[in-house]
Amino acid sequence: MLGLGGPYYHDASACLVVDGLIVAFAEEERFSRRKHHKDSRSCAVAAAFCLSEAGITLDQVDEIAIAFNPTWPEPTETCTDAELIAELLAPALFGRYRPRRVTVIEHHLAHAASAFHPSGFEEAAVLVVDGSGDGISATLAHGTAGGLKVLRQFPFSQSLGWFYETVAEHLGLGDWTSSGKLMGLAGYGRADRYALDFLTPRPGGYHLDLSRYGIRPDESVDDQYTDLRYYRRLKKAYAAAYTDLGIPPHRRARTYIGGRVVPDTGYRPEHADLAASAQDLLERCLTELAREALTLTGTSRLCVAGGVGLNCSANGRLAQLRGVEELFVQPAAGDAGCAVGAALEVALRRGDLTLPGPAMTTAALGPAFDPGTIRTVLDGYGLAYCDHGDNLPTVVAGHLALGRSVGWFQGRMEAGPRALGRRSILADAHNPLARDHINDHVKHREPWRPLAPVLLQEAAPDLIGTSTPHPFMIVARQATDAARELIPAAVHTDGTLRPQTVARDDADPYARLLASFAEQTGRPPALLNTSFNHEAEPIVCTPRDAVATFAAGPLDMLAIGPFSSTRSAATNCPTLPAHSRYVEARPLALIRSKRRIDSR
Known part of the structure; x- marks a missing residue:
């Protein structure tokens, strides 16, 4: 089974599963040398590597799965769009072979499968949190030997991932690819400095309300999702919210040393305090989500995936949460890891994988050189x-x-x-x-x-x-x-x-x-x-x-x-x-x- 990840023009990847075992997994960026493989969703070179590890060709793959629904919001189980499939798997790399169809695995289901299926757990609560995918930004699921059952989902208009990345952008740390910097900066600040009261943790999860900045939580915005209109409105709303705290958008100065661009690496106390406040708020929201997932499933094991799952500090807080005896976080928790989930999910459906499967103990699944x-x-x-x-x-x-x-x-x-x-x-x-x-x-x-x-x-x-x-x-x-x-x-x-x-x-x-x-x-x-x-x-x-x-x-x-x-x-x-x-x-x-x- 060949799973393809990174459908949203970043973090493209491929994973090959044979007889329920991950044989190879790699991200396209490692081959293209373009960080996050931005502005492309081609998985072709990563897929070619995976196939070479198994000594097979693309036409010998039983099933190919993609980790998103290209017809969203209309549901579908397969995709036969020849142009899209060629974009994902350039025929020139596969002897001009063109798959006629690929299986569609909903984005958050692929994330959830990437966390639960290789966890080695017989049963677990599964928490997926990211920016958004197929209209969803957070998912609670129950993993058992029979597979995954989605229990609750939060729409993209309630995105914790987008909240966190807008703080990083406001502080001049970079675009969405630089959210991890905010986690480091947070350690230098005071989490009680700013009350970000538009986002409220509460039993069962959290609630986001940006009404005072022009976006109501009950507003119908599905038609603004795929063309990014809502995303752009959201970023403006958040910028206004942070500016109201007395922190205008920060644009770090850049200097040039020996032809190299050197960004300003300093920060002011209010920047660190906003970072700490955002980190603490994110962790409190995730804690409520995890508690709800544990309660709904009645288990003491927790699996985590989604881009927010790359937040080490938040994962540390979840690991210490009362009721969590074991925690597994997919090491490629972002969109690249969806290739793992998509491949394992179709393997499960075809009977090639029995749960609980072998625990993932290494991420060393890419190329080696003698x-x-x-x-x-x-x-x-x-x-x-x-x-x-x-x-x-x-x-x-x-x-x-x-x-x-x-x-x-x-x-x-x-x-x-x-x-x-x-x-x-x-x-x-x-x-x-x-x-x-x-x-x-x-x-x-x-x-x-x-x-x-x-x-x-x-x-x-x-x-x-x-x-x-x-x-x-x-x-x-x-x-x-x-x-x-x-x-x-x-x-x-x-x-x-x-x-x-x-x-x-x-x-x-x-x-x-x-x-x-x-x-x-x-x-x-x-x-x-x-x-x-x-x-x-x-x-x-x-x-x-x-x-x-x-x-x-x-x-x-x-x-x-x-x-x-x-x-x-x-x-x-x-x-x-x-x-x-x-x-x-x-x-x-x-x-x-x-x-x-x-x-x-």
Whole structure:
């Protein structure tokens, strides 16, 4: 079963399910190198990758499912629009084959399936919250062995996702793709500063009323949905509401350094306070929704998806909610994850998936590259490198112990917006200067943005106060006193961190790296981990992407497959074991001219 996500001209993706198991899942942006793959809903390259992983062609796929209803508000179960199908799956990539029909999975049902079907739970309450999809902005559902039953839905005119993104836009943090910045800024503010009384949490959910700004909650606006008229009206209403609080729209100044655009990274106290007030209000609304879902289903397990599900702080609050014994958040909770839900939902309907299915414990479902391929790329770029074989984690740990930053490229690319040890930038979590260096000089982003820790599972009780696995860096936890002392660079100003935990495994280079770092430093097996990319680009996918990003920035080391390269050969080879092979080549400065490459 092939599921296609991202139907609304962003976050296109593809997922292939065979015999009920996810074989491959990737986002189109990783191949197009256009962040969020904005302004396109083509899933063609991601789909071609998924098919190649299974060794099949498109005409051999039993069923293709899309995660939206192109005829909304008219219901439909299939789509036969040849033009739309060709837009999603460019025939040129599939031997000119053109599927005649695709199955339609309603958008929020795809989100819900992406959370419940791979959770491993026999039964769960399911909460989906996003901007909107097929006219819906929030869904409560009940997941059982028989599938999903929708219990309650909120229309797009009651969107929590749109509320949150308009705050970020008002504060000059960027468009809807930058909502995550608001979560970081909120930690610096006072949540009791502003009463955003147009949005009211209440038992069973919440209520949004912007009547004083020209939008009544009982207004019929379905005819204004698909052409975005309502969305534009909503943004004007929210702008007026925030301006009435005494906070005019903020447009950050931009300067130019060496041809690079550098946005103003400062903020005023009222900006942080508005961010904190919005974050707290969002969390209180989500808490009411979760309570209602738990009550209606009578279960103690909760599954979360939808774009708002990427809010780590809110997920941390839900994890601590009374009545929640287990929480699963889809690591690709945004629209890209709908590909997973659509594929699994049609697999369930066809009898290829039995619930509860296997729990999703990894997001490493994208492309991998063998050492020979990586070596060819390194040689082609003339990059100096060393071949460490299985000793790479030990060598890299030594560099990290010396305070260096490392681009880490290993195994299958992870899905979702969070780097999970396959395409990561790593540094010492004990040193706050390492965090500041990455934010300012490597990622070129705001200094108040937090970075996350990755740690061996055995260190979790001491650092995050629980032994519950956190494999996806998507649920915030309160830092313990030990974490504040030992990994302060990973603790946000509000005392939280968003951890990724990794089981000790001698076959996993990532786990071996953490263990070796602890052995060499005497500190906990924990590191700073952020995505391997620059602010304006997707996470790197191919060896070429990794080399280009490394060459263009100030990272100290690139660890790719069994190979490493550093800024200076003098810091590279003396630390190597006897069996290491060193290849000398031209310096990085000569490679940067080749940065613009075809990563496909």
